[in-house]
Amino acid sequence: MKKNKYIFLLFVTLMSCCLIFNPSTNNIAMAQNSATSMIVIEANSNRVLMSSNENAPRANASTTKIATFLTVLKHCNNFDEEVKVDDRAIGIPGTSIYLKKGEILTVRELLYGMMLVSGNDAATALALHISNSISEFASLMTQEALNCGAKNTTFKNPHGLDEEGHKTTAYDLAQITRECYKYPIFEEVVSTKNTKIPDSTGNGYRYLQNKNKLLWSLEGCNGGKTGFTNDAGRCLVASAKRNKMHLISVVLNCGPMFEETAMHIEDCFSKYHMSTILPPYNFIRTIDITESDTQKVKVYTQKGFIYPLTDEEETRIKTEISLPSSIKAPIKKEQIVGEVKIYLDKHLLFCEKIYTMEDVNSNKVIDNFKRIISKW
Numbered sequence: 001m002k003k004n005k006y007i008f009l010l011f012v013t014l015m016s017c018c019l020i021f022n023p024s025t026n027n028i029a030m031a032q033n034s035a036t037s038m039i040v041i042e043a044n045s046n047r048v049l050m051s052s053n054e055n056a057p058r059a060n061a062s063t064t065k066i067a068t069f070l071t072v073l074k075h076c077n078n079f080d081e082e083v084k085v086d087d088r089a090i091g092i093p094g095t096s097i098y099l100k101k102g103e104i105l106t107v108r109e110l111l112y113g114m115m116l117v118s119g120n121d122a123a124t125a126l127a128l129h130i131s132n133s134i135s136e137f138a139s140l141m142t143q144e145a146l147n148c149g150a151k152n153t154t155f156k157n158p159h160g161l162d163e164e165g166h167k168t169t170a171y172d173l174a175q176i177t178r179e180c181y182k183y184p185i186f187e188e189v190v191s192t193k194n195t196k197i198p199d200s201t202g203n204g205y206r207y208l209q210n211k212n213k214l215l216w217s218l219e220g221c222n223g224g225k226t227g228f229t230n231d232a233g234r235c236l237v238a239s240a241k242r243n244k245m246h247l248i249s250v251v252l253n254c255g256p257m258f259e260e261t262a263m264h265i266e267d268c269f270s271k272y273h274m275s276t277i278l279p280p281y282n283f284i285r286t287i288d289i290t291e292s293d294t295q296k297v298k299v300y301t302q303k304g305f306i307y308p309l310t311d312e313e314e315t316r317i318k319t320e321i322s323l324p325s326s327i328k329a330p331i332k333k334e335q336i337v338g339e340v341k342i343y344l345d346k347h348l349l350f351c352e353k354i355y356t357m358e359d360v361n362s363n364k365v366i367d368n369f370k371r372i373i374s375k376w
Helices: 002-021 023-033 061-075 107-116 120-130 134-147 171-180 184-191 257-271 366-376
Strands: 037-042 047-052 082-084 104-106 194-198 207-208 219-229 233-242 245-252 273-278 281-289 298-299 305-309 317-322 325-330 335-345 349-356
Touching: 037 171, 037 257, 047 171, 047 257, 061 107, 061 120, 061 134, 061 171, 061 184, 061 219, 061 233, 082 120, 104 107, 107 120, 107 184, 107 194, 107 207, 120 134, 134 171, 171 233, 171 245, 184 219, 233 257, 245 257, 273 317, 273 335, 273 349, 298 335, 305 317, 305 349
Parallel strands: 281 325
Antiparallel strands: 037 047, 037 245, 082 104, 194 207, 219 233, 233 245, 273 305, 281 298, 298 349, 317 335, 335 349
């Protein structure tokens, strides 16, 4: 009996060791916690839903090309414009679409080559089409990043190959990506699974397949960008839309980048929903009027407010309306008479002015006289 007990204990110990070292079990733990930096934001509201070390600057590999795309968006008016490939774009190390000297492609075709298969030469050709040098274009990239709220970012090149001082943060990269999604061509390109562009002979094609595996496996996925270098590790920016919610996820230096990103996005979609807290053009109430034959005036807000909330957070939303008990005529239509503030606990989420819906004349003789003279 005693011997059987020892055998049973030995069996339990061995099984415990198998669970500890089992690759699939370990991958689950890694998928939850392996990213050095990460963030998930809801793009419409810019609310941070999940984050870890999101403001730590670090290398970000080919996710840099999102910033390159943004800079092209801001400095190129015609995406069908032809680009003669600069000699300096030939033979760039790393992933490539194998551009040839003197080859001509459009800006749009180079964007596909840069984003789907991560062509470093395509990124360089675009940079040299916009600017006279890589350093000049990198300065533009850094400025465009700063313009959309990326305060801890410095770019040194358009492709993301490791270079001293080339760094961003998960938060900044989410802001850059959020800005890009305001332009339909960005989503058009990064959500494309497969396409083709002309090859160097002009008679055939380069066939491109998107490296972002989540386009095939994650519901609502509408693009992003992969990246890898020795300094940066595996990096991924991914986007997905469901039920009016638009999530952008960033993981930097993350081994199971696809698995972890999918887990983060699914977690946020399950916990949050878009809540209409204030409808647009919302009637508030009426206010008493003094010194007028009209007794009341209707007031309203113009802008609406939609925000991602959990069910529990929705119970903690407070709306504070500031309005006078009465106002004196004359009153102009859309005259500001108050404001509405929306709080989550003590945190101010939104503030909007309250306006009158109509003109109201005064019944004072002098005001009536002024009104007649102005019309006359």
